[in-house]
Amino acid sequence: MIRVKIVGAGGYGGVGIVELLLGHKQAEIACLADINDVGAPISRLYPHLAGYCDMPIVSVSDPKAAEPVDVVFFATPDGVGMASAPKELERGGRVIDYSGDFRFNSPEAYTDYATRIGRNTLHAAPQLLPEAVYGLAELHRKDLNKKTRIVGNPGCFAVSCILGLAPAVKNGIVRLESIICDCKTGVSGAGKKPSATFHYPARYDHMNAYKLAGHQHVCEIERELSLQAGQGVKVTFTAQVVPVCRGIMSTLYADFNGKIDRKALVDLYNDFYNGSCFVRIHDRDCGIGSSHVRGTNFCKLIVDLDERTNRMRIVSHIDNLLKGQAGSALQNMNLVCGLAEDEGLRQAPKYP
Amino acid sequence: MIRVKIVGAGGYGGVGIVELLLGHKQAEIACLADINDVGAPISRLYPHLAGYCDMPIVSVSDPKAAEPVDVVFFATPDGVGMASAPKELERGGRVIDYSGDFRFNSPEAYTDYATRIGRNTLHAAPQLLPEAVYGLAELHRKDLNKKTRIVGNPGCFAVSCILGLAPAVKNGIVRLESIICDCKTGVSGAGKKPSATFHYPARYDHMNAYKLAGHQHVCEIERELSLQAGQGVKVTFTAQVVPVCRGIMSTLYADFNGKIDRKALVDLYNDFYNGSCFVRIHDRDCGIGSSHVRGTNFCKLIVDLDERTNRMRIVSHIDNLLKGQAGSALQNMNLVCGLAEDEGLRQAPKYP
């Protein structure tokens, strides 16, 4: 059994991986750590878990939280994972970090990111950056293996955009300077902490754009697309919130370089994701939407184009808390532990 | 492997049992039958199932739908199950019916029910009524065994009310003529068929009482409580819809016969449900609500009383599509097939 510790267990990202691990046949939860709610069973914070997981939360400074495990998930904000990762590695654990701490594997790239989001540009563990792997298995599967010690789990918006654009960018069929990501997220993406913006009466019949001046996920989108393109890529990115709970719908636009028809485009996407069990390609008449990926680790891509303007249009759907967070994290754990990529992720979702 | 057929697979009740069976280790889906969408994979109707279950729907008159199976779920309206049950039994299958067809095990009781809901009072298979078992395991577990051939799966409101009231009624601590069931259901309880009442703009910020003149679930509530009481019981029942998708919250009132304190009341409920893994007893400070049972087969009862008026108050929470329908159905299948009662029902739900 793979023994797992979750740091930041009390947030939506923490509870998301707990839910998944409860159905995983080869892993078990060894420790739930957090800085809040210490001593409380997680099922007091999350009563839906009562009878499924009643393990108490321990303080991150508790000796129990320092016992060696096989995998540590840092479901924590920027800065936490990088401070603790060296010690975890020393103890023999692998680290899967949800924040931006390990999404950029050079100090320069990290500095760029930190600058944009207004954080200290000095990484606390720069020596680890070269070995960190960006945890989007569909692009980096070969680097996610038993030798991998550190995974930078991708941002939710980034997953939806990168998966939607990578095949076109990789194959050079779109003008790189024409890419636009129009992204809509459900409210759970903002996490568990109450705020005026996510107060029910202010949110239930409300949609809005936010962070127009710049969103932190742009850095990783541009970095990953640049890697695919073999040259620098800049995108226009718009973050928007709509009153759904779970789900991201990213509508992605780019001008074609030449002519391509719908069938060829769909084929190109199917080819690119051949072997990626969590990406599904649909055409414009599929009738799918966000609730059809809710509760799953799928990314469903509607691959489309506007013939009249010769422009590509991809509609990318994920569950922001699964493929956009805990689901990708578990997928990464499976890969770095040598398990089947979809272990613990095969459970059918519930609808409606 | 237990081979299962689902008649009415295309409705919410059908897809609910499909979702559960996909995670059941000792059962497999042999046939999905319906009168609509024949030939379509169920994942075309329900795209969330794509990759999980892509089995086509066959017509109920198709020879494939007549092949013998071990268990047949009739996820169908009143009248369908009773017409087909004799033939299914002949073929060696057990029948679990979602409608009122087999909830009353005497022709007289059925006639009473049929009268109230304005249906033909003659049952199509009256010879089967004596052996039909009301499928609420918490009250009829001993009759749900390998000899059981027919189960009348209970109504969703009924489950929430009966489980909330049975311990008090059985123990004679409340005045039987004082029982009030104030019930609120989520919209999925009305099924998949669109209507003006459940059109999103008319429903999203709307709550209302309905069927004030009489709701069909009252019959089974009164019948089951009468069996517990050993005498006739009549209740006042109010059905209400609120804009949640999944969930029933029934607030149940009854005057105490004598004095009882909160602790004793909670103990009495705990005793009654000792051995019933899907009922959980809470006290008034628990802070739980409908989303904490969503996606589970639990009935969570807040056991409370109003000291000032010496009145019992129970708040009963279930997921109307699980403990209120497909979950109870699978629980019943497990019992009549001699399996663990919670097989296929242990999966942790997802939140938020």
Next chain:
Amino acid sequence: MIRVKIVGAGGYGGVGIVELLLGHKQAEIACLADINDVGAPISRLYPHLAGYCDMPIVSVSDPKAAEPVDVVFFATPDGVGMASAPKELERGGRVIDYSGDFRFNSPEAYTDYATRIGRNTLHAAPQLLPEAVYGLAELHRKDLNKKTRIVGNPGCFAVSCILGLAPAVKNGIVRLESIICDCKTGVSGAGKKPSATFHYPARYDHMNAYKLAGHQHVCEIERELSLQAGQGVKVTFTAQVVPVCRGIMSTLYADFNGKIDRKALVDLYNDFYNGSCFVRIHDRDCGIGSSHVRGTNFCKLIVDLDERTNRMRIVSHIDNLLKGQAGSALQNMNLVCGLAEDEGLRQAPKYP
């Protein structure tokens, strides 16, 4: 023109009276006061008001907030209105207070209330209590006139319950010890302040009972019903939240003393509210719900009974922010200023 000051202008109760006053032909807003957001135009807090009302909020300690006005609305929590009322009266203003401060017109009654909600039982201005009028015009219209200086605006749940029960209680047709109020409120009733309970992801598909140990509105319900009955009345009251924004649906039960038919009951209610333009009586087949009172000052009562158990059942619908708060407040202002009762309250709502 009647000059109006609103203390606590930045909360939902404050903005609610602002919205109404903007459409009132004989009143104008003289001052918006609050302890937060001082200096900001109210349209910065509430962008929906931009172009309608851009008046800045002044500090309650600002000299401008001390200028005499004709009417002061205290849209403030318990304790604020009682501290300031004497000074406002001195300056010649009438006081309409949203809290419990002036809902009880004897020190004893106030003490009872304060005890139940765990506040200091000493009223800060006990000398004013005898002249305070409980601001439910349908019961106290004759005391709401140009001589009235202080109005205790009723609680939202209380409005829905008292209006639903008063005719029956007054006419002695129900057993007083059998009254049950099962109340469901929309989330706006909890005000503007974010909290874990009203965070969108925790609330959108969630319903729950709360404050089971006792809700502050019970005091005024019991007091007003006792006045109608001419004897002490105790009720069982259950507060519940459902995911609508605006609306209260209170389902009210009481056993009849004798026999009464539906028609007679409806007539009795119609007679009682003859002359009350904001109460509308419906029968059980009306098909109405909360969105049909949203944006209005109506209380719509579905007057019904359960023949089988000889029990009265009333379903009372109000918009908690209007008839349950700012609408009643304006209705009270109109009466104490000698204006038409519905001035500023005749505007048709918008649907859906």
Next chain:
Amino acid sequence: MIRVKIVGAGGYGGVGIVELLLGHKQAEIACLADINDVGAPISRLYPHLAGYCDMPIVSVSDPKAAEPVDVVFFATPDGVGMASAPKELERGGRVIDYSGDFRFNSPEAYTDYATRIGRNTLHAAPQLLPEAVYGLAELHRKDLNKKTRIVGNPGCFAVSCILGLAPAVKNGIVRLESIICDCKTGVSGAGKKPSATFHYPARYDHMNAYKLAGHQHVCEIERELSLQAGQGVKVTFTAQVVPVCRGIMSTLYADFNGKIDRKALVDLYNDFYNGSCFVRIHDRDCGIGSSHVRGTNFCKLIVDLDERTNRMRIVSHIDNLLKGQAGSALQNMNLVCGLAEDEGLRQAPKYP
């Protein structure tokens, strides 16, 4: 008093203009006509109007529906208005049509539209097309005057996109071939008729793109932008539905021809809409969203740009049922009747 008839009174578009006219000081409703619910008071269909408007619906073939009025609103689908307009004009009424029937003032332009939406390309009253005015006052105010007899009220998506793009297109600051309209609408935009797509359980936590192959509103967007540009314009348009009731948020992108800074861009927009009381310009830090235009006739534009890619980004918010439909219709009526443009449209909305 201007006497008004509404054809199609029973739909959301019809009831929307009814609500507004009830607060209009110089107009009165003379007739509500429809093909459904004939004889019923409109308040039976829409109980929120009880006490505000209880006028019965008459059949369109009823003689009462043929009595002369000053203004006729056709709140009807394509094809209805064009069939009846000649007769209405003969009787001396002005026609304001909600459909595409009079949005294109040449037979060729109409044919193009009809072809795209798969309708008969022959207009039933082609002789009227030359005098029809596209009812977007902000662009055609000078043609909306007492001589105007026919107004083609614009489509909801079109209003949001055209208002958001016209200043940039008119001033030649963007590359015309680079325009993208990413539009999100609330569910009320689909009207009152129930369907599987808008059934509450299928819609409440769901967002999706639809009509990817082509949406009928594209024609008018392109036509109006072409008029502004003085040359043909083609746009990429994506229609998406999110679970809000009222509101459209259109995010509009275009590459700049040269360099322009944010301040200059905002100034250009402010200049363009100088004198247009229903358009408000905001910058990226405004924090507004759809609920801040709900219940109003405003179009609120967040005027922004992406410096890194030299691309314009406008976020356009309207209430789809007001500025996107009935509000614009009333604004048009005011103009063609010589009234203040905002008569009946000044009422403050309610929030939350």
